[in-house]
Amino acid sequence: MAHVRHSHAQEYRKTITYSCSGDKLNDIVGQIERVGDKKYEVATISIGGNDFFFGTVAKDCIYKIERGISEEEAQENCDVHLDNVDELLRRQVKVDEIWTRYADTLRNIYSKVLNNNGLLIVTGYPRFFSDITNVDNDPCENLRTHWSLGRWFSINSKIPLRRDNRNRINDQVKQVNDRIREDVLPSLNNPNIIFVDIDPLYEDHRFCEPVPDPLGANNPAVWFTELNTNLATNEEFNPGPSLSEQIKTWRDAISQPFKPSPLQMAATFHPKKGGNRKVAEAVIYHMLKWATPQTNDVVTWGPAEHEMGFSPGGGLTRFQIEQNCVMINPRDNTAPTVFCDDGAHRAKIVTS
Secondary structure, three states, X not given: OEEEEXXXXXXOOOOEEOOEOOOOHHHHHHHHHHHOOOOEEEEEEEOOOHHHOHHHXXXXXXXXXXXXXXXXXXXXXXXXXXXXXXXXXXXXXXXXXXXXXXHHHHHHHHHHHEEEEEEEEEXXXXXXXXXXXXXXXXXXXXXXXEEEOOOOOEEEOOOOOOHHHHHHHHHHHHHHHHHHHHHHHHHHOOOOEEEEOOHHHHOOOOEOOOOOOOOOOOOOXXXXXXXXXXXXXXXXXXOOHHHHHHHHHHHHHOOOOOOOOHHHHHHOOXXXXXXXXXXXXXXXXXXXXXXXXXXXXXXXXXOEEEEEEOOOOOOEEEEEEOOOEEEEEOOOOOOOEEEEOOOOOOEEEEEO
């Protein structure tokens, strides 16, 4: 789930990705080595989830699709997984070990990858499941995930998507985000290393929303992939060492002749296009807030009003830009673009 992206200030829409799904904090050194001697203006990173076993939650609690195990035994295995994460989050010494490495990793990236006064954007993690407070309106309480191979082969998970499990997983994601924002970044004392909380961006687009298809494997309104999502590519997939071990453990536990491909397993619980697009827009907002692009564009920060004409001799259109939003108005009078810190595009036409 880790990724590092870099962007030249002169071409701020161009990115180079050194990400590797399944990487842990210790694996970031390899990503930095692949960058070489290059220096960039902006980098983004999302890392730490696999150090808290987010990568194995699907295997242990969501897709327990192995045979020879009862529902009670499957739930016990899930409880052990969640208990281990809780213990890791509670034990101050152990957590400090991880967070010290986390802080050191960010310092390492900043010193080796970025130019002086560059910007490092650290994104957190979105919670996977919708918050369901009304038991009668919970679409997932008795729902079991499954793995299907066409219409003729399907096997259900041993345990349903129980609310208690979902709530614990969501809470663990929140705790990791809180530690990054409240403990790690302040300890760095660098205003150019910032945290962008992407969790609110996924509101109404998580698993188990109160809709007819709460898993939404191929529903673009659900922003996470699941095991049965039709992926955009079937190319050969060569995962890194950390992810390879996770996938091998998962595949070995499935006592079936037909198993999901490594790519399907690696993609599960990762964002779809809708989630990635929303996060990218929020990141762009913070990039623009950090420095005006190296172009001739007019940048207007909200709250404000901005007038522009779209054609010679035409009238002016006045836009109202909301708080925490920015409008990029190209000098050639083509249509403006609005970015907001929540990934929205809010600007009202006041007069035309």
